[in-house]
């Protein structure tokens with residue numbers, strides 16, 4: 001497989017200079033060089049506190065890493081592995097009414113021996129400048145800790161739901177759906193998950209394209225996955241025999257009760273019927289007392305499919321973080337639900353989206369954005385790039401951020417922004433990266 005073009009984008013020279021002053025070499029890891037490639041993967045695993053991967057696991061991880069632009073920070077005095085890692089790739093992200101190219105950032109690690117000396121800052125700023133130079137208007141990531149990325153302008157934009165259901169009391173209420181459920185072997189499961197995600201990702205803002213390694217991992221085909229043996233797969237075929245849903249899950253025994261817990265690794269569907277069929281399978285599963293799943297949209301129908309809504313616990317948590325880089329391009333890439341004519345003043349300590357911007361949204365739902373000479377005092381609304389990024393995909397409400405004192409402006413203007421920006425289906429990011 002040929003590496004995508006973004007892997008050829010050179011490293012940011014400003015970050016390179018800064019790190020060189022500390023005696024560090026910030027460079028693209030050469031994935032055609034076996035030692036460099038393996039060093040990157042092993043440093044990444046060490047940075048995320050994983051066990052030392054086997055050679056087979058390294059080889060498998062490299063299949064995914066080779067699709068990305070991998071940057072290592074090397075300290076000649078600290079051995080062969082990079083002391084810090086980051087990677088990125090350009091992926092389509094669904095936005096209301098369309099798609100935008102997003103600079104996805106992952107593998108952010110700094111080794112325990114080199115922490116808290118500004119390496120992560122140099123790498124993150126370097127990623128944003130590289131994205132800007134490549135003409136990419138927005139960056140995204142998922143986070144290990146919610147306190148790390150605000151300082152670079154990322155806002156929590158795509159909250160998701162973690163659902164758990166007490167199947168002993170839930171009581172299935174949904175209608176029976178036509179079609180049938182069939183167990184799937186792991187390779188079929190991986191293929192189904194990939195196809196179904198690709199078919200459905202355009203229906204919710206925030207979703208990005210997957211990659212083969214992700215679906216293999218979900219299906220229990222990843223080397224070193226301690227739960228792999230427990231992974232099972234089930235697929236739903238509609239009345240015409242077309243696969244409309246697939247689910248990877250594990251069953252584990254609850255000690256001393258001879259009953260089990262069903263953990264859904266991922267659930268991909270392209271129709272409401274498929275989702276109902278798979279939820280019915282879960283809620284009515286014999287010998288199962290409880291079931292859980294993460295990364296579901298906030299409007300998942302599960303509570304309305306059971307007799308006792310209190311059997312379903314919903315925990316909403318941050319998941320997808322976005323960072324607007326090129327404000328006009330990002331705002332013009334999506335559709336809006338209501339007209340708007342407003343001047344926003346955006347604070348952005350890194351400069352990318354800073355300034356005053358007139359945003360006019362017409363009856364067609366499209367925006368026209370241009371820079372204005374105004375100041376924070378003359379603008380209708382003042383907000384930071386974090387808040388702008390948070391509301392961008394329609395998953396976080398401007399009114400909520402205004403209530404938190406994080407967007408400033410007249411109440412009716414904030415409400416108008418809210419009306420324009422919100423998405424119809426709850427935005428979602430169903431992938432960790």
Ligand SMILES: CC(C)(COP(=O)(O)OP(=O)(O)OC[C@H]1O[C@@H](n2cnc3c(N)ncnc32)[C@H](O)[C@@H]1OP(=O)(O)O)[C@@H](O)C(=O)NCCC(=O)NCCS
Pocket residue numbers: 047048107108109110111114115116117118119120121122142143144145147148151
């Ligand atoms: C998170 C991590 C990459 C930070 O690397 P680092 O080089 O030590 O960070 P820096 O020295 O550049 O610090 C940059 C800023 O982040 C802050 N910071 C660093 N780690 C942080 C953490 N875990 N939580 C909150 N803030 C953190 C620093 O205090 C500093 O703040 P400042 O800009 O206000 O001065 C590193 O701790 C790490 O590798 N952690 C384990 C892997 C991980 O969680 N990666 C993130 C994946 S999403």
